[in-house]
Amino acid sequence: MIYFDKVSKWYNDKESVALENVTFQVAPHEFVSIVGHSGAGKSTLLKMLIAEDRPSEGSVFYESLDIHRIPRGKLPKFRRKIGTVFQDFKLLSNKTAFENIAFAMEANGRDDSEIAENVPQALALVDLEDKAWNFPHELSGGEKQRVAIARAIVNQPDIIIADEPTGNLDPIATYEVVQILRKINDLGTTVIMTTHNKGVIDELGRRVITMDSGRVIRDDATGKYVL
Amino acid sequence: MWVAFKRVVRAGLVGFWRSTFVSFASVFVMTIALFVIGAIMVIDQLLGASLQQIESKVDINVYFNINASEADMQALQTRLESLPEVSEVTFTSREEALTAFRERHRGDELTIQALDELGENPLGASLSVSAGDTTQYEAIARFLDEQRAGESPQAPIIDRVNFVKNKEVIEKLTAIIGVVERASITTMLILVAAAVLITFNTIRLAIYTSREEITVMRLVGASNTFIRGPFMLQGVLYGVVSGVVALIIMYPVLYWLGPGTTTFFNFNIFHYFLSEFVYFSSVIVGSGIALGLVSSALAVSRYLRA
Numbered sequence: 143m144i145y146f147d148k149v150s151k152w153y154n155d156k157e158s159v160a161l162e163n164v165t166f167q168v169a170p171h172e173f174v175s176i177v178g179h180s181g182a183g184k185s186t187l188l189k190m191l192i193a194e195d196r197p198s199e200g201s202v203f204y205e206s207l208d209i210h211r212i213p214r215g216k217l218p219k220f221r222r223k224i225g226t227v228f229q230d231f232k233l234l235s236n237k238t239a240f241e242n243i244a245f246a247m248e249a250n251g252r253d254d255s256e257i258a259e260n261v262p263q264a265l266a267l268v269d270l271e272d273k274a275w276n277f278p279h280e281l282s283g284g285e286k287q288r289v290a291i292a293r294a295i296v297n298q299p300d301i302i303i304a305d306e307p308t309g310n311l312d313p314i315a316t317y318e319v320v321q322i323l324r325k326i327n328d329l330g331t332t333v334i335m336t337t338h339n340k341g342v343i344d345e346l347g348r349r350v351i352t353m354d355s356g357r358v359i360r361d362d363a364t365g366k367y368v369l
Numbered sequence: 370m371w372v373a374f375k376r377v378v379r380a381g382l383v384g385f386w387r388s389t390f391v392s393f394a395s396v397f398v399m400t401i402a403l404f405v406i407g408a409i410m411v412i413d414q415l416l417g418a419s420l421q422q423i424e425s426k427v428d429i430n431v432y433f434n435i436n437a438s439e440a441d442m443q444a445l446q447t448r449l450e451s452l453p454e455v456s457e458v459t460f461t462s463r464e465e466a467l468t469a470f471r472e473r474h475r476g477d478e479l480t481i482q483a484l485d486e487l488g489e490n491p492l493g494a495s496l497s498v499s500a501g502d503t504t505q506y507e508a509i510a511r512f513l514d515e516q517r518a519g520e521s522p523q524a525p526i527i528d529r530v531n532f533v534k535n536k537e538v539i540e541k542l543t544a545i546i547g548v549v550e551r552a553s554i555t556t557m558l559i560l561v562a563a564a565v566l567i568t569f570n571t572i573r574l575a576i577y578t579s580r581e582e583i584t585v586m587r588l589v590g591a592s593n594t595f596i597r598g599p600f601m602l603q604g605v606l607y608g609v610v611s612g613v614v615a616l617i618i619m620y621p622v623l624y625w626l627g628p629g630t631t632t633f634f635n636f637n638i639f640h641y642f643l644s645e646f647v648y649f650s651s652v653i654v655g656s657g658i659a660l661g662l663v664s665s666a667l668a669v670s671r672y673l674r675a
């Protein structure tokens with residue numbers, strides 16, 4: 143489904159290398175965790191997937207599509223296939239939880255009846271029906287991240303990309319967020335997550351890609367956190 | 370398509386109302402910019418009026434001999450009128466000149482007595498020639514010189530032409546008018562450029578506060594048109610509101626200035642503003658809309674680059 147083909151990324155004439163000859167595949171319905179120290183290239187990898195950053199060498203494929211050859215005008219349509227979740231949530235502070243999720247649907251041109259139907263479903267999936275009309279500043283970190291996940295899945299994307307989704311959360315909220323991501327994966331969506339959290343990886347028992355200094359150094363089918 | 374349009378319009382209106390302070394700041398700055406544009410239009414008109422005023426006071430006078438015949442004078446007037454440089458020729462007959470002279474010296478017993486003593490009218494008829502443009506007097510003067518050279522020396526019809534006396538004044542005025550025109554064009558360009566840049570910067574700041582929103586919109590796969598739309602609509606709203614406010618401010622200011630301009634320039638700027646209101650409002654509101662639209666589009670495009 144996703145294929146990284148000898149991808150390298152460097153800045154300032156190879157002075158700083160972010161990725162070096164990275165090759166791996168992700169199959170549909172997989173739950174892949176990418177681990178590594180800060181600066182190992184995890185986030186760069188994810189940015190390549192949503193075409194926020196382009197490789198200096200090599201290509202990234204989504205099915206048979208070379209992501210970095212998509213014309214700029216068609217990028218928004220491509221990005222709708224991918225839901226994104228970030229460490230800092232990136233919720234709009236002047237919109238309620240419901241409006242934040244509905245906003246993603248509006249941007250996709252869904253009509254109002256669909257929005258009225260799907261947003262509550264997404265909120266139910268992340269167990270936040272009772273906080274639908276709260277603004278982000280009235281929610282805890284874990285709740286904010288669950289709203290962000292609901293926003294990511296509401297358009298039924300093929301893939302969820304989560305960049306350090308538990309980075310700002312306490313252990314209980316971390317557990318909840320990981321359970322939700324696992325549930326989403328069980329429902330058939332591919333999940334790619336980066337994390338530092340050893341407990342999360344060991345608890346999941348899914349595929350783990352370990353990165354160091356821009357290179358893939360391990361790729362285990364049912365990995366443990368080894369660094 | 371219709372749903373998207375509706376959402377863009379709603380988002381634009383909501384953005385305008387919700388970000389009260391930012392909207393207020395943008396409208397405030399833009400109002401000043403548009404007021405400057407309006408003031409420039411007014412100053413341009415006043416300058417034009419004063420130049421016309423000065424130019425209309427400049428003329429060449431041709432004084433005829435007392436015994437010049439009516440037909441000769443008429444012929445010269447017709448020839449002058451047919452010159453492309455000449456805009457107007459006014460004929461003053463001997464009798465009119467005498468009446469004007471008596472009028473001017475009313476109360477001056479001595480002069481009137483001297484005039485009465487003479488018994489006959491000592492004044493000649495005259496032509497007052499105005500040119501379309503002050504630079505053209507030279508050509509008219511040359512034409513008159515040629516006329517005089519062609520006259521028979523025994524009975525010349527032209528007594529004298531006062532151009533030489535006026536020449537220095539005319540040249541000075543022409544030079545001053547040229548400098549004033551150039552200076553005012555330069556000042557206007559600088560002021561308009563400053564107004565445009567300040568507005569552009571303010572709107573850029575206004576959109577800078579929304580950069581997070583733009584990032585999120587991109588991440589959820591909103592198309593560039595969908596992202597840009599509300600901001601451009603906000604820019605248009607800033608333009609319309611600022612334009613109307615600028616016009617509302619101009620009204621009392623010009624009302625107050627009106628009588629002053631009448632005495633000074635013989636041109637009531639307030640009446641001009643009222644009679645050309647459609648012109649004023651379309652230029653000011655139109656510039657506001659264009660300014661808001663272009664500023665917003667440019668500012669948002671910074672955040673849309675992939």
